[in-house]
Amino acid sequence: MITPGGPFKTPPSRRLGEAPSIAPLAASQRSKIPAFEVMRITDEIARRRADGHDVVSLCAGEPSARPAPGTLKPAGYTGPLGTTPLREAIAGHYRAWYDVEVDPATVAVTTGSSGAFQLVFLAAFDPGDRVALASPGYPAYRNILTALGVQVIEIPTGPETRYQPSPELLAAAVREHGPLNGLILASPANPTGTMLDRPALTALVAWCVAHEVRIISDEIYHGITFPEPGAADPRGITLRELDPEAVVINSFSKYWGMTGWRLGWAILPQALVAPVEALASNFALSPPAPAQELAMRSFSAEAYGERDAVVAGFGRARALILDAEPQLQWGVAAPSDGAFYYYSELGPQLERFADSSGYARALLEGANVAVVPGTDFDSAAGHRAVRLSYAAGESAVAEALERIIRFQATL
Numbered sequence: 340m341i342t343p344g345g346p347f348k349t350p351p352s353r354r355l356g357e358a359p360s361i362a363p364l365a366a367s368q369r370s371k372i373p374a375f376e377v378m379r380i381t382d383e384i385a386r387r388r389a390d391g392h393d394v395v396s397l398c399a400g401e402p403s404a405r406p407a408p409g410t411l412k413p414a415g416y417t418g419p420l421g422t423t424p425l426r427e428a429i430a431g432h433y434r435a436w437y438d439v440e441v442d443p444a445t446v447a448v449t450t451g452s453s454g455a456f457q458l459v460f461l462a463a464f465d466p467g468d469r470v471a472l473a474s475p476g477y478p479a480y481r482n483i484l485t486a487l488g489v490q491v492i493e494i495p496t497g498p499e500t501r502y503q504p505s506p507e508l509l510a511a512a513v514r515e516h517g518p519l520n521g522l523i524l525a526s527p528a529n530p531t532g533t534m535l536d537r538p539a540l541t542a543l544v545a546w547c548v549a550h551e552v553r554i555i556s557d558e559i560y561h562g563i564t565f566p567e568p569g570a571a572d573p574r575g576i577t578l579r580e581l582d583p584e585a586v587v588i589n590s591f592s593k594y595w596g597m598t599g600w601r602l603g604w605a606i607l608p609q610a611l612v613a614p615v616e617a618l619a620s621n622f623a624l625s626p627p628a629p630a631q632e633l634a635m636r637s638f639s640a641e642a643y644g645e646r647d648a649v650v651a652g653f654g655r656a657r658a659l660i661l662d663a664e665p666q667l668q669w670g671v672a673a674p675s676d677g678a679f680y681y682y683s684e685l686g687p688q689l690e691r692f693a694d695s696s697g698y699a700r701a702l703l704e705g706a707n708v709a710v711v712p713g714t715d716f717d718s719a720a721g722h723r724a725v726r727l728s729y730a731a732g733e734s735a736v737a738e739a740l741e742r743i744i745r746f747q748a749t750l
């Protein structure tokens with residue numbers, strides 16, 4: 340006879356028609372962090388498309404994927420910090436882009452920059468330590484740190500500091516919360532796309548050095564920048580150049596468009612190399628070997644040229660949004676210096692909606708355009724803002740803008 344649960348054995352508490360005999364065990368307190376809203380919307384977009392809707396998504400921060408060239412060799416584990424040739428190639432990238440010398444032995448290859456955050460936060464901070472970060476900001480910093488028992492100090496930022504921390508804002512945070520152990524920086528940032536120029540970054544580093552604060556610099560959007568011709572530091576400024584105690588984190592996901600290969604890296608100060616190696620060898624054993632082999636092809640003149648052409652396309656999509664600002668009739672927008680994000684308050688459009696989540700929902704249902712409400716990035720003021728990702732490219736952005744303007748006109 341087939342049992343109600345099918346022919347398979349099920350745990351006693353799951354047997355249909357029987358009182359549970361084993362009480363469910365609770366999840367840990369530290370795992371009580373919010374999920375990433377963008378990924379939930381991504382799921383909803385897939386469902387709507389499966390139902391036959393023609394959805395334009397300005398939602399995910401993901402360039403269109405690049406096909407893998409050639410075939411890969413069979414792959415086993417590599418060293419916990421990655422293969423020596425890839426670590427050397429990454430060091431070479433710092434020479435090529437920034438004219439900065441990096442010791443390949445301080446490069447840790449990781450499973451995306453996300454893997455680097457876990458390892459680096461574990462190696463750099465203890466439970467109860469205080470780590471500051473800008474709000475609005477990338478939610479995973481806050482959520483990973485929280486899960487690790489680190490106290491997150493959110494620094495509310497706005498247009499006066501280009502939505503970035505400043506020494507004055509950090510000093511105010513110390514007065515309110517006590518001394519800091521760390522600061523997360525991102526330039527260009529997600530969701531705002533704003534960048535710190537050299538004087539602003541130098542002032543922040545000086546403050547952090549004076550107050551013994553470790554900087555973790557997320558440089559994942561370096562290279563996705565839109566500088567004026569002849570501008571200094573056109574790719575972004577690496578913290579490796581300014582602060583030997585900083586940890587620099589980067590990834591193959593954004594500039595190189597290799598999100599699904601799950602490969603990133605950290606450049607570590609000497610004292611963190613052995614701790615990160617020990618953690619990596621237990622947490623992940625090794626970063627993915629096929630991805631490492633493929634990533635070796637990322638640093639040729641041809642690959643840089645190909646990716647710079649993709650970035651030029653993002654630049655054209657960005658220009659479409661900036662040109663459409665008067666017709667959008669939104670509120671204050673962050674200066675979109677880099678990455679592929681445009682973060683703006685909705686201003687008068689919000690009069691008809693309770694918040695940006697309501698606006699985003701109505702836009703998806705009424706015009707099949709997906710944008711991300713700012714709530715994920717800023718719990719205090721994000722309900723007034725949305726983020727557009729122009730990684731979708733010029734034609735998707737043009738179509739989305741047309742639909743948004745038409746949608747707003749019919750309200």
Ligand SMILES: Cc1ncc(COP(=O)(O)O)c(C=O)c1O
Binds near residue numbers: 400453528591598
């Ligand atoms: C600012 C920032 N850092 C890190 C990541 C994580 O990227 P990955 O783990 O693919 O390297 C993202 C992804 O969107 C991001 O926006």
